[in-house]
Amino acid sequence: MNKIYNPSPENWFAILERPTKTVDDIEQTVKEIFKEVQKKGDEAISKYTSLFDGVTISNQEVTETEIKEAVAAVSDELKVAIQLAKGNIEEFHAAQKTSRVEVETIEGVNCWQEKRPIQKIGLYIPGGTAPLFSTVLMLAVPANIAGCKEIVLCSPPDKTGKINPAILYAANLCGVTKILKVGGIQAIAAMTFGTKTIPKVYKIFGPGNQFVTVAKQLATQYGVAIDMPAGPSELLVVADDSAVPAFVASDLLSQAEHGTDSQVILVSTSKTLIDAVEEEIQIQLEALPRKEIAEKAIANSKLIFVENDQIALDLINEYGPEHFIVCTSSDDFYIDGIENAGSIFIGNYTPESAGDYASGTNHTLPTNGYAKNYSGVNLDSFTKSMTFQKISEVGIQNIGKAIEVMAEAEGLQAHKNAVTLRLKAIKYGK
Template sequence: LCTPPDKEGKVHPAILYAAKLAGVNKIFKAGGVQAIAAMAYGTESVPKVYKIFGPGNQYVTAAKQQVSLRDVAIDMPAGPSEVEVLADETANPVFVAADLLSQAEHGVDSQAMLITTSEKLMKEVEYEVQRQLALLPRWETAEKSLANSKLILVKDMDEAIDLTNEYAPEHLIIETKDYMEQAERIVSAGSVFLGSLTPESAGDYASGTNHTLPTNGYAKAYSGVSLDSFIRKITFQEINGEGIQNIGPAIEVMAANEQLGAHKNAVTVRLKTV
């Protein structure tokens, strides 16, 4: 585990405890692109790894992508965080604003988006964002992040769904009266939060889903980290006499059409013996 220490050079006890529970036996005080380089290439103290997991800022993401070209595998491109709230006229503007701000406070390059079919809700959310922003301890960071953020009014839910799937948000909160029906239409998103009582914060800390998720539209091609991400799959196969007689001719035809004579012959010589 690589984790950046605090100003006193210490690692937070909660991180150490979580690492112990997970079975981690080596912890290095390093973060950022330095940690990515150390894990990808190895140093005198940090061993080279096979695969790097974990989110980071835009520099960490760029570093992960660089080393993944030839040196090590990565979970996915997971850079600056983002959230989209998909809402209709039934949504609570206080909740929506709080959801947008909870993402905006991550960092100045984070992005919060509202896509809604209700102009009334959009105006109420805009007011609520400013009201709640003034009360936040990290208001300066959130304010800069809001410069990257947008409130988008669409004509109907069909347009909203199309835009959502094109944006492919890291976090998607659906606050509509028929949120389960709308969720069925989502094909590109990192993690989806259903209904007005399911904030993105729950996914970060308590509801059980992993929140290392694809950002910047990569949800069109990648899934979030899961137990499956840590598993390598090996296939095994055995063919008996009857089996090679059944599929052998098809293999010969396909190999011949690819002009791979040795491939074909590897089957032909076997067919002559069964």
């Protein structure tokens, strides 16, 4: 762990720098697979599934029978937990619905804004050792509330050609319309172009390794939208002597176990707290099954002491953490002043893992400083805002002159003419 006392603002940028990866060498591979999927469809999908997942799949679509088997395979305890989480996520995201915004901006000029669902969306859920069924909840639940018609889920098969039962259970529970056994670059390519089996979608959501990340970026060049750019997960905790060191240590470690490139930062106005947390981390680390991963991330972590809350806040806003835990005697100061963060966890009894699973907030959040300019996934991520206007004869007379003058000044005579014709028709009768 790197302890840093009172860093001067000129050095913040260097201290807070995130690990950057070069993707140039991956890009070429991704482009080639995209081209092949675009050209050969399902044939290319099968080829890459054999190559990367080491299994031959005859039918990519998960069948009703497979879903039934998965439902049977998931323990009752896990089902209850998933259902509780689903309920909370549903409640919080349903509350985000906005009604139509309607304004008569001037007499006879009625404008309104409505959000309508993105019709076809794709969810990517990674496979591997940690089956992220929680991400299925985080994406499929709001998609359903938004009213998306087609919700396609792609996840790589294991060596036996199966998807983890908990993923299938959650997908089925949350109204996913089609589940496909396809992973990696080829899954993103399939949802971008569509194949006979795998539908083309308008927006792709979900996490993934660096291949998936680059594939999602490439998808945007073919007209597909994505949830947000990705990066390694990160947590910043601000804590003082009102925080329980063991709790803080456990939160930092739960971030650290994600991967060796996880970002873990503690900011504090108390050197005592920093030392206590450091000690606790060493104790708790020993008992973790993913100790090796967590240890590496912790080695790169930063424990930063600053003189006061204002300096801490400025530094945090400069960083823009994905996850931000606030556990101080001046929590309100941080809550009011935080400008850049994905999700904020307040107080001793609000671990990050609550938001990862079950509090109701979404865990798909902007990392890598993107909290400065991107929202975390929320209900609006599954809709687009459309505007409507209806202008009466009175209305066009009220704004017609302004339009004519502005169109003329911009050199757009036909724009002016569209108004002039209407004003004349009103004046002289049609």
